[in-house]
Amino acid sequence: MATEFNHAGIETPDEHNRETYTISDLSDEFGVTPRALRFYEDEGLIQPERHGMTRVYHKRDRARLAWILRGKRVGFSLADIREMIDLYDLGDGRTKQRAVTREKCEERIAALSEQRTDIDSAIEELKGFLEVLDKVEAEDKA
């Protein structure tokens, strides 16, 4: 009889190609701590299933986590991210709700575009600095 649950070790092959993940599966894969995942759950960003006490993550949760982490990388707060996720989940809102959603999205896009140009100029500036270094180096050799 197959054990109903098998946390670590070798994959149970009869579980048709990994549909679920443990907390450390995901935290290992994404390079974050389990604590972080529990925190995101407390904040309402993910809602994994439970088998008894233990969390069981599905692909949907995995995808959300990816979203969250990318959001963080581009400078969003968890509150921002939750807001966006909520908007995303709201596919059936009434017209007015959708207008709000649209506005939020556009705001985000504008902010991100601004960030992009900031990053571009920071990169340029750093490259310029590298060139200065090269020059000094060359002068030194002469």
Place this chain on the structure above:
Amino acid sequence: MATEFNHAGIETPDEHNRETYTISDLSDEFGVTPRALRFYEDEGLIQPERHGMTRVYHKRDRARLAWILRGKRVGFSLADIREMIDLYDLGDGRTKQRAVTREKCEERIAALSEQRTDIDSAIEELKGFLEVLDKVEAEDKA
């Protein structure tokens, strides 16, 4: 007789075209609080002159502030920024020091490039979501 110091109000014209700034000149211009500027000073990011007790900022300080704020916008911590400023100030370091500097710069550039692609895909994703909204809207009208 010209008053030696004139905080607010109309510009004193005999002070050949604004070479110095008060703390609130700068904080107003850049949209931050004086507290922030003092904090940056405590952290060793800027070192304005003093006339008695009061801080007097020059163009150099203004430029630094601009650097700091852009750094923040692209996600650097104040510690990161101080590190970069220190590197910048070190124009005369010996060869090995310069190698370290170069490496740091390249690391930064790499990180920033990664951030850029993250931002790009976030923007794409948001645009995709907007299209979904458009679709739903269109269906509603039908």
Place this chain on the structure above:
DNA sequence: AGTTCCGTTCACGTTAACGTCAAGCTATGA
């Protein structure tokens, strides 16, 4: 002389995003 502004220095408070124990349950391998 008095009030108003703008500046100053402590020094404690705050928020976000976890880190870090502590204490306990539970299934699996030795």
Place this chain on the structure above:
DNA sequence: TCATAGCTTGACGTTAACGTGAACGGAACT
């Protein structure tokens, strides 16, 4: 059967980047 590994829930600690008074000084209108 017991230890070990991995899961759980509190709950307090931590860091960064300021916010927020408190209490004061000095110039400048009125």
